[in-house]
Amino acid sequence: MSKKTRFNIKYKTTPIRSSSDDFWAYGVNITKPNHPHVTDIREDGFVPQHFASKVWQSNFLLMDMLSALPVKNQLNVIEIGAGWGALSVFMNKHFDAAVIASDLDENLWPYQQMLAQRNDSNITSKVLPIEQITDRVLAETDLIIASDICYDNDTKNALQSLVELVACRNDVVFLLADIGRKAFMRLSEDNEIFQDVKLRPRSISEPVDMQGYVLSVNPIREILC
Numbered sequence: 001m002s003k004k005t006r007f008n009i010k011y012k013t014t015p016i017r018s019s020s021d022d023f024w025a026y027g028v029n030i031t032k033p034n035h036p037h038v039t040d041i042r043e044d045g046f047v048p049q050h051f052a053s054k055v056w057q058s059n060f061l062l063m064d065m066l067s068a069l070p071v072k073n074q075l076n077v078i079e080i081g082a083g084w085g086a087l088s089v090f091m092n093k094h095f096d097a098a099v100i101a102s103d104l105d106e107n108l109w110p111y112q113q114m115l116a117q118r119n120d121s122n123i124t125s126k127v128l129p130i131e132q133i134t135d136r137v138l139a140e141t142d143l144i145i146a147s148d149i150c151y152d153n154d155t156k157n158a159l160q161s162l163v164e165l166v167a168c169r170n171d172v173v174f175l176l177a178d179i180g181r182k183a184f185m186r187l188s189e190d191n192e193i194f195q196d197v198k199l200r201p202r203s204i205s206e207p208v209d210m211q212g213y214v215l216s217v218n219p220i221r222e223i224l225c
Contacts, residue, residue, distance in 0.1 A: 011067055011094070016207045025207045026063040028090045029118050030055050037114050046107040048083075055086045058147035058177035061202045061212050063090050065175070070224055071095045075142040078102055080130055080162075081149030085112030085123055091145070093121040102128035130158040138165060138172050142223045147177040150184040159187055166217045167194045174217035177202075179210070188215055 011027035014020075021035040031038050075097040079088045082101035085108075091097040101112045101123050109125035116123050133144070144166065150156055159176070166174045178184035191197040196218045203211040 013206045023207055025055075025060050025086065026067050026090060027094060028063070028086055028115075030084075030086050030115065031118070037118075038111070041110045041114065044110070046110045048107055048111070049105045050103075055084050056148040057208055057210055058179055058212050059087045059090075060204055060207060060210070061177040061214060062087055062145055062147055062175055064204050065202060065214060066091070067094070069220065071097075074098060075223060076140060077143045077145060078128075078133070078137075078141055080128070080133070080144060080146045082112065082146075083108060085115055085125070087145055087147060088112065088123045089115050089119050089121045091143075092116070092123050093119050097143075099123045100126050100128070102126045104129055130155075130162055133162055133165070135165060135169075138169060141172055144172065144174040146175070148179065150176065150178055150187055151181055152183055156183040156187050160190060163187070163191050163194075163197065163217050167191075167197060170218065170222065172218065173220055173223050174215075175220070176215040176217075177212060178215070179212045184213070184215070188213070191215075191217075 012024040013026055014024045016023050022029055022031045075095065077091050077097045077099045079085065079099065079101050082088055082103045085101035088099040088101035092099045104127065106127050112123060112125045150159055163174065166172050188199040198216050200214050200216070201211065202214050
């Protein structure tokens with residue numbers, strides 16, 4: 001078992017690959033697909049769509065990055081393509097952020113709220129397509145986070161529009177993590193013309209040994225203390 005530290009705070013992290021039906025990632029307790037709580041939700045008719053059958057690994061790249069930063073309290077955060085909302089729970093639990101866990105799939109809110117309850121956190125679940133994140137929405141947002149959602153041309157095009165919206169502002173930061181899918185890498189290449197759009201490699205050893213990338217739009221220092 002390892003612990004991640006931010007100042008005097010230690011975040012519990014355990015390996016995913018174990019006989020347990022749950023694990024810890026940066027202080028967040030996460031259920032695996034075979035957990036009884038997940039089974040109960042599915043049996044109630046809430047079957048995930050759009051590849052949302054589990055918590056995807058690039059979540060942990062952003063948790064690792066953000067856990068080392070002095071993020072101020074009460075950020076207004078939107079997680080897009082939130083899936084089960086593990087990253088949303090992380091932001092609320094550790095930084096007291098006001099978080100909207102948004103996704104296309106209306107079946108995901110029970111999974112998000114289940115994780116929130118397991119972690120004594122409070123997040124808002126909302127069906128919100130990327131295309132509906134307008135300047136009006138951004139005016140009330142400090143940070144947009146997402147992971148493993150740029151997997152085809154449609155999602156790449158939607159994210160391209162969002163990157164351009166955010167790049168034209170100086171009051172919002174967008175962080176997008178990915179394992180390096182072709183669509184994601186094309187998105188990065190298409191936005192090299194923007195001064196404040198950066199692609200950085202990142203690797204972690206737990207809860208899983210992996211390498212990936214974080215695409216940032218606008219400097220993260222803009223929303224720090």
